[in-house]
Amino acid sequence: MIQKTLDNLFEEFLTKESIFTCKGALQAKYQPKNLLHREELVKELASILAPTLRDELPSNIFIYGKTGTGKTSVIRWIADQLSSKAGSIDVRLKIIYVNIKLDRVADTEYRLFAYLGEQLGATIPTTGLPTSHVFDVFKREVDAKDSTIIVILDEVDRLISKTGDEVLYNLTRMTGDLKHSKVCIIGITNDLKFLDTLDPRVRSSLSEEEILFPPYNALQLRDILARRAEIAFKSGVVDQAVVRKCAARAAREHGDARKALDLLRVAGEIAERAGDTKVVEKHLDIAEDRIDFDRVLETVKSQPRQSKAVLFSIMRLNGEEVTTGDVYDTYRHMCMNSGLSVLTQRRVSDLISELDMLGIVSAKKKSLGRYGRTRFISLHLPSVVHGNIHEVLSSEFGM
Template identity: 40%
Template sequence: MERNIFEKILGQESLFIDRRAFDHAFEPDKLPHRGGEVDALVRNLVDALNGHIPSNMLLYGVPGSGKTVVTRYVLSQLLDKGEELGEPVFSYEINCRNIDTKYRVVQNIASQLSQRGDAPIPFTGWPTDRVLDTLVKRMDREGGVHIIVLDEIDNLVARAGDGILYNLTNLNTILKSSRCCIIGISNDLHFTQHLGPRVSSRLSQEDLVFHPYGAAQIQDILEDRAKTGLRQNSIGNGVIELCSALAASEHGDARRALDLLRISVQKADQEGHELVSPPHVRLAQSQLEYDQVTPVLRTLPLHQKLVLFSIKLNEENGLRNISTGEVFRTYSDACLKISVEPLTPRRISSLLNELDTLGLIMARNVSKGRGGRSKQVNSAVPRGIDVISTLSDSEALVAQASEEKYALQSRL
């Protein structure tokens, strides 16, 4: 009889003991090389246990420099201690990449505070002030200290302005039987420039900068995780060093290093090797690039696809550093070919900025004197990924285009 198709893999020996050690959300027992940052947070947040209001804080640092993990680590201990001392502490972690409007932020926190019998707050429909009102009532009902962590706060400010931060930093003047503290986490050191002076001074009462990890520090982190998550003696010479060096060369991102090591181990597992070696890391590196980019390419909205397609098409024809105007002309032609109404040049300019933020293109502003000021655009998709076929082969593009046409026709 045929064996079950899962049996072969299930029975296979793996180099992993605990895969979770490589999760981004994994909370290790100790945080190497972040003692100073932990201390700074603890010194401030201890006020929550003394009946005072902790200062609002802003944590800065490049991605993967430990901001989020340090905050979680400190907060989980704070919550435990609060419970022990009978000083209730509540914490809310909001990722402002997804939750990026005033309404959604307030709705999210208030919903986390809902009890049985509370009316659910819809994800749209209520006036924001009403949601804010509900939040204040619920916070006061619970009492204690409420710590609101706004991860990627720069994204929230870019999308929704600083109005929400004004409301949140103002909460303590409205709250009667509870207190509130904001911790903002940002990748962008200069994001407070986009804040009004009142919000800025209230929010950044204490700033903390997380410096990128160096290769040696990343190495320590990887060694710790390998001890927890992998079988003994499963890592070959130079593997951890290579992972650390690759991640350190990309602005010291510890998450990237963990991903690299995890995928390297998977590769060794797949090949049935007992030992992970540097070639596995190289394989992991290219897979990581591929895995990061292709889903983004596939899920781009139609017009962004067409813009990127136009840039790539120019590059295939040997044209690099093309201007916004050139992109727009190629893009308009592409639209014509698939009978889609092109967007305006102004919109294309914004789409170029969005593609730049996504890291799919490199755009920089240049002035050519009488030739005018414009962007100089190049694709930034790693080599080895065939953008044009990923974008144009996909039936999705055709489907998207006809959907667009249908929507247009039904409007006319």
């Protein structure tokens, strides 16, 4: 019986015509042929990097701008163009792109050097060696290449917040120790205040050139979306009105193109699943909720056990604002009942801060004068997810 219906379902799926022609065009990793509304920045960056083609060392570059403003796309695009150009005129150039947050292979000093070294052909174990040794291996590898090497560090702020700015200091000063090769660093971040937190020495050498990526406005977003929608959907599936709506919503949220594309893609998926042949505004509404829902549920699920326990305690206290002390009491009882080891209040306090940062709970500091100073914690979940999360957590802790 089940077999039969499932069979039908697959069959139906296969025969039904998809409304997409190339869904990939709406995904973050898609590289468009040309980058709309970024021509000036492309030109600027290209002119800074051009000296590599004459075998000269370009300035280090520091790029900043909010998420979804095209930083990564632009730099990757230029990197591609540059290396193919270098290839055609026989200039030795190697470009290494690392996303520190995404590739978790590179979020510490050791791992970054190991990763870079591997990109150049060395084999470096994941652990066991002193960091300085790994750095030496990397340096040797670089020098052996006898070429210009451009290292692109996407989301550098992650690296610094975890390990301090010594890494960058080492990297930026490396060229001095090398006999044959040259190294150029391109740092990318969406933390606009990041530069201020750096050691002045590092700062001045990293940001020989600074480039700001401003957010897209609604009109620009519309162009981008329209172009991508053209590639991604069959013609007539998405009309201009929907694209405009989509762009407007994303523009409201600081001109984040990635979000806009996500919204459109999910809306398309929803329409397709519902068997509709056109994407309409209704689908956008559902998509907006869905994205929210998925994001929150995913973050909660991926939390470590103790963090979930803390969240669950907050949920069980259920309702008004509670203090850190209240949460800790409930948490302790819960741990004892479910056989989980009890962490110190110090640690729980940190876990609460983390949940706050993730936007799952809100924790406001408040002083009660004579009666101490504590955080007031309340749940901060969209109501759609609340039930689901409660279910997930209570089954995990068996209550």
